[in-house]
Amino acid sequence: MESAPTYGGLYERLVRGEEKLALIGLGYVGMPIAVEFAKHVKVIGFNHNEKRIQQYKSGIDPTHEVGDEAIQKSTVDFTSDEKRLSEAKFLIVAVPTPIKDDKTPDLEPVENASRIVGRNIVPGSIVVYESTVYPGVTEDVCIPIIEKESGLKCGVDWKIGYSPERINPGDKVHRLTTIKKIVSGMDAETLDCVAKVYELVVEAGVHRASSIKVAEAAKVIENSQRDINIAFMNELSIIFNKMGIDTKSVLEAAGTKWNFLKFYPGLVGGHCIGVDPYYLTYKADMLGYHSQVILSGRRINDSMGKYVAENCVKNLIAADKPVRNARVAILGFTFKENCPDTRNSKVWDIVNELKEYGIEPVIADPVADIEEAKRIYGISFNSMDEIVNMDAVILAVAHDEFKKLEKTDLNKMFSAGKKVLLDVKGILNPADYTDYSFWRL
Amino acid sequence: MKLYDQLVDKEEKLSLVGLGYVGMPIAVAFARKINVIGFDLNARKIEMYKSGIDPTHEVGNEVISKTTVEFTADETRLREAKFHIVAVPTPVNDDHTPDLSPVEGASTILGRNLTKGSVVVFESTVYPGVTEDVCVPILEKESGLKCGVDFKIGYSPERINPGDKVHRLETIKKIVSGMDEETLDCVAKVYELVVEAGVHRAESIKVAEAAKVIENSQRDINIAFMNELSIIFNKMGIDTKSVLEAAGTKWNFLKFYPGLVGGHCIGVDPYYLTYKAEMLGYHSQIILSGRRINDDMGKYCAENCVKNLISADKAVKGAKVAILGFTFKENCPDTRNTKIIDIVHELQEYGITPVIADPEADAEEAKMLYGVEFVGMSTIKDMDAVILAVAHTEFSNFKMAEMDKFFGEGKKVLLDLKGLLNRKEYEAAGYSYWRL
Numbered sequence: 103m104e105s106a107p108t109y110g111g112l113y114e115r116l117v118r119g120e121e122k123l124a125l126i127g128l129g130y131v132g133m134p135i136a137v138e139f140a141k142h143v144k145v146i147g148f149n150h151n152e153k154r155i156q157q158y159k160s161g162i163d164p165t166h167e168v169g170d171e172a173i174q175k176s177t178v179d180f181t182s183d184e185k186r187l188s189e190a191k192f193l194i195v196a197v198p199t200p201i202k203d204d205k206t207p208d209l210e211p212v213e214n215a216s217r218i219v220g221r222n223i224v225p226g227s228i229v230v231y232e233s234t235v236y237p238g239v240t241e242d243v244c245i246p247i248i249e250k251e252s253g254l255k256c257g258v259d260w261k262i263g264y265s266p267e268r269i270n271p272g273d274k275v276h277r278l279t280t281i282k283k284i285v286s287g288m289d290a291e292t293l294d295c296v297a298k299v300y301e302l303v304v305e306a307g308v309h310r311a312s313s314i315k316v317a318e319a320a321k322v323i324e325n326s327q328r329d330i331n332i333a334f335m336n337e338l339s340i341i342f343n344k345m346g347i348d349t350k351s352v353l354e355a356a357g358t359k360w361n362f363l364k365f366y367p368g369l370v371g372g373h374c375i376g377v378d379p380y381y382l383t384y385k386a387d388m389l390g391y392h393s394q395v396i397l398s399g400r401r402i403n404d405s406m407g408k409y410v411a412e413n414c415v416k417n418l419i420a421a422d423k424p425v426r427n428a429r430v431a432i433l434g435f436t437f438k439e440n441c442p443d444t445r446n447s448k449v450w451d452i453v454n455e456l457k458e459y460g461i462e463p464v465i466a467d468p469v470a471d472i473e474e475a476k477r478i479y480g481i482s483f484n485s486m487d488e489i490v491n492m493d494a495v496i497l498a499v500a501h502d503e504f505k506k507l508e509k510t511d512l513n514k515m516f517s518a519g520k521k522v523l524l525d526v527k528g529i530l531n532p533a534d535y536t537d538y539s540f541w542r543l
Numbered sequence: 544m545k546l547y548d549q550l551v552d553k554e555e556k557l558s559l560v561g562l563g564y565v566g567m568p569i570a571v572a573f574a575r576k577i578n579v580i581g582f583d584l585n586a587r588k589i590e591m592y593k594s595g596i597d598p599t600h601e602v603g604n605e606v607i608s609k610t611t612v613e614f615t616a617d618e619t620r621l622r623e624a625k626f627h628i629v630a631v632p633t634p635v636n637d638d639h640t641p642d643l644s645p646v647e648g649a650s651t652i653l654g655r656n657l658t659k660g661s662v663v664v665f666e667s668t669v670y671p672g673v674t675e676d677v678c679v680p681i682l683e684k685e686s687g688l689k690c691g692v693d694f695k696i697g698y699s700p701e702r703i704n705p706g707d708k709v710h711r712l713e714t715i716k717k718i719v720s721g722m723d724e725e726t727l728d729c730v731a732k733v734y735e736l737v738v739e740a741g742v743h744r745a746e747s748i749k750v751a752e753a754a755k756v757i758e759n760s761q762r763d764i765n766i767a768f769m770n771e772l773s774i775i776f777n778k779m780g781i782d783t784k785s786v787l788e789a790a791g792t793k794w795n796f797l798k799f800y801p802g803l804v805g806g807h808c809i810g811v812d813p814y815y816l817t818y819k820a821e822m823l824g825y826h827s828q829i830i831l832s833g834r835r836i837n838d839d840m841g842k843y844c845a846e847n848c849v850k851n852l853i854s855a856d857k858a859v860k861g862a863k864v865a866i867l868g869f870t871f872k873e874n875c876p877d878t879r880n881t882k883i884i885d886i887v888h889e890l891q892e893y894g895i896t897p898v899i900a901d902p903e904a905d906a907e908e909a910k911m912l913y914g915v916e917f918v919g920m921s922t923i924k925d926m927d928a929v930i931l932a933v934a935h936t937e938f939s940n941f942k943m944a945e946m947d948k949f950f951g952e953g954k955k956v957l958l959d960l961k962g963l964l965n966r967k968e969y970e971a972a973g974y975s976y977w978r979l
Contacts, residue, residue, distance in 0.1 A: 237779050237781055238779070281793070281794065282792040282793070309789055309792040311789045312785050313781075313785075315779070315780075315781050316785045316789055317789060319776060319779070319781050319786040320786045320787075320789035323772055323786065323790055324790055324793055324796055326768070327797060328795075330764060330765070330829070331761075331764075331765070334764050334829055334830070337828060337829050338757055340825055341819075341820040342753060344820065344824070344825055345749070345753070345819070345823065347749050348750070351745065351746050352750050352753040352754045352757065353754075354743075355745045355750055355751060355753075355754035356754040356755075358716040358718065359702055359758055362758055363761060363765075363797060382775065385775075385779070386775040386778065389775075389778040390778070391774055391775055393775070394836055395767050395771045395829065395832050395833050395836055396771060398828040398829045398832040399829050401828060402828055402829055
């Protein structure tokens, strides 16, 4: 007679090395989790990208999150063979949740990962999702897929939980081990096991959410809050620009109040802040509520690239330069400073808007991943010393290398006549550029 | 710099125009250092101050009785002063446009009594440009004096948090600005006399005006975000408070909560900014969408009361509903700009005339402004629904046994707008419990 699997001892069996934990997805989220767990329990690290697995095996960390040395020393058992997942009883899914061109959630990576889990899950397992989703995805989308693929019943043959990742790429202070982690489970037994397992690696401890949906909701609002606050700053910047008031000076003054929140205007790109809010509004829309604040924030942030381009054109006109075929350079193309990632970069919006005014900007970014930019956007970068005879320069990303730019460096980039300079990130001192046509957000 | 020294040497006087919850603490603080004239149009208020009563509760009766502020309702006494601080309210009209009449009125009075060599500083929250484009012309016209030559102007926004004993005039860094270097320097030095936390010298009057008007707008937006989340999670059947507790464990999550946004600042200041933006051709998106959500929350609460009555199988028309709390803020008697009146009006549209109890509220004011008469707490019984609307300390300590007594037969519908009670406890006891 077959007895129902028990989960109560799973944590202990993991710790004793009698059972294994598996990571599905080894990107900038999954990788640090795998490496950290491998210090305490047996870990299988699965990724369907064979090339990446080979990199990991040869001790290279392309995510830069843990470093080559940590990878080399790690006992994570890297594999691209999904069948090996059947060796594990505690499965953590850490795959991306992007959006489609129409800004609706693209659940394909989560669904694919669920199919892989479903094909290989064994009775008595616990599956935990880490991906950012709208409330309900874990229970309403993932469970049915795993059940169908495995023929096993959730709640009986296996259990499910959700524990959102809070990794801040590039941040060395707030790391997996030092950020409190939200955990949730379909029932008290699962919650307890998930909590204990994560407590092995998260020194800051865990927060036991009252349900999977509460945990999903908590995660999806975190980046939305940031998005809204940046949108507010962007709206202020637009308003103060019209009033002829320098926004940065206003924020400096307001920042002297104890409870003023220090956000700054700017382009919102990347894979989280500009993306997560759509997951929430998508689900709200399905339920008949059309978001007002969240979507208006999204609209503003999404239109800032266009806004910067327009102000470039207005400044060219005010400086008596012909717009069509004006020579404009954009310095910086990545979505974040000092980071090679160009995916979801909003600088691309500046480029496209300038083109509509008959301007083909040249772009320089010594930090960016050249191959990726070429593949995704079809653009080639110029080197910094090729930036000469410009009518306007747009300083778009706050790379350390750009922060070091002296006025003499900038002077060399321009042609004769008024120098139009757009300092999108506010890294220069406007007092030094009074002879320029200087503009910032 | 002469003026500053003359003030300190008590050869010249400082005046406060407007002695409300902003002007009063300023007058009293300055009077500890220099000679101060405190002017208010309201002769009755002046009499109260003179007899040692502080109706604002900001400084207290003892301080008022001891202060050396020369209280007066006689505007000609302003001629004795050379440093003038205007601290009058800046409300909005019914159509949400700025009501500048108090600022204009104060400028008119001050203009009539302005003497050569004076510095005038405004403290009121305004949109950028009001000080220079609205106040200066009035002062010039009434006085016949020329700004920049005969008198100077500055702006230093108030940051007083009514009822807050930690963040006070002395302990909050103060923004100062002036029309030129000399004025800025004088204004900065004068305020440094009383503000221990120091001053921030803004580069222009407009920058200082802008800095002030965005502070409360930021709060408004963040509360609006919480209210929108509450609406969304309510539709999803998720308890918002639990979500915020979980999200709040992240180091950079900002702890705001859903609720009604009333009062004279947070719900008002954003309109000053959007009004001016609109004049310049920019129609605010996020600030106004935040305002709309926050302004709709009273209606939203009333609708949820009705929905809960229906699902509890109670007749809506003529349902007995009690609202506990009516002020715009907890533990404060002020009912002006309360959003709870929106709940009342919306319930009335569904055929429900709620009874209201608020042991803290100024009953006279409520009657005058809204025609509302409060009932005693002990008369609340046989209710179909109770809406706990304000987090007065008295209400926070409610036990379920007390709550039980408010209700009649059948399912007890309880709306805990501020999330004061333990949801699980009330649901376990069979309540139909709802919160934002």
